[in-house]
Amino acid sequence: MEKPETEKHGGAMDEKVCLITGATSGIGKATAMGLASMGASVVMVGRDRSRGEAALAEIKEKSANASVDLMLADLSSQEQIRRLADEFKEAYPQLDVLINNAGLFRSKRITTADGLEMTFAVNHLAYFLLTKLLLGVLRASASSRIVNVSSGEQRNGTINFDDLQGEKGYTGAKAYSQSKLATVLFTYELARRLEGTGISANCLHPGGRVPVRTNFGSGVSGVFGVMVRALRPLMISPEKGAETSIYLVSSPKVEGLSGRYFVKKAEARSSDVSYDERIARRLWEVSAELTNLPVKTCNQTLPFPGRE
Ligand SMILES: NC(=O)c1ccc[n+]([C@@H]2O[C@H](COP(=O)([O-])OP(=O)(O)OC[C@H]3O[C@@H](n4cnc5c(N)ncnc54)[C@H](OP(=O)(O)O)[C@@H]3O)[C@@H](O)[C@H]2O)c1
Secondary structure, eight states: OOOOOGGGTTSOOTTOEEEEESTTSHHHHHHHHHHHHTTOEEEEEESOHHHHHHHHHHHHHHHTOSOEEEEEOOTTOHHHHHHHHHHHHHHOSOOSEEEEOOOOOOSSOOBOTTSSBHHHIIIIIHHHHHHHHHHHHHHTSSSEEEEEEOOGGGGGOOOOTTSTTOSSSOOHHHHHHHHHHHHHHHHHHHHHHTTTTTEEEEEEESOSSSOBOSSTTTTOOHHHHHHHHHHGGGOBOHHHHTHHHHHHHHOGGGTTOOSOEEETTEEEOOOGGGGOHHHHHHHHHHHHHHTTOOHHHHHSSSOOGGGO
């Protein structure tokens, strides 16, 4: 089968190794498909073996690219994130692209095996921990790119340091918008800490004015669930939703750009609070504590993995 033209997305990915979380459905799966079609070696991360294997087989067949791999990890478990990072590092000496994409919405507060609130754990702490654990292999590549999938909902978010885990007052919307603001704050802080290393870090909203038609929110009850189901016919396709992620990791146009927020492949302004460096530093420190990473190392300007 003929490979799709790489120019379609703006850059050849033949030599690149890309790891994508949440690659079993929706935007992540479409991103994995897009990158595999551009010739990249793609490592899909999923939490469910049968969903993962089905997506893997489909992507291999449709992209005509055999260099697609599946690794399993439930990203709500820090132990599994650590095992995933080890498994990846054993199999691959370098990483050119890391896309933290997995995400969820929970109307009711539930906790993870680590005792953390689920939305904050999966949508923020998993991005933080996986990125930190993979910085060594990201540095092994001449220039590598980290992309974190946020949401337009970051605009409605506040970081409530007195109740990050939603123990005092939980609503799904509050937890989700806080986690997506955390993604933006984390990306900007990461970009500052990675300055001069050749690793870029950017984040994005995958939709536009309308959401992307994925499994997101499909099993959710309450107002959010009703809204998601009502909007479904108007939503854009997962392929369209994956365009900005693919653009950010493949296009020469964004080479060297770091610490930015994108919507529809264009740089956009995120919420005012997302630019607050004190909040970003504090969130970094709390995230390091909650993921049992040495806070001191995380505070260093350049988080060289060898220093731990
Ligand atoms: N859809 C939109 O309009 C929209 C808008 C703004 C932002 N986003 C963001 O886009 C990202 C992708 O969402 P989507 O719309 O493509 O939704 P989706 O179809 O539900 O995909 C979410 C992915 O995350 C994975 N995931 C969820 N919890 C996980 C866990 N504990 N461990 C490992 N993987 C887990 C899911 O795995 P399973 O297949 O096993 O469930 C799935 O692959 C999310 O970060 C979301 O917040 C989406």
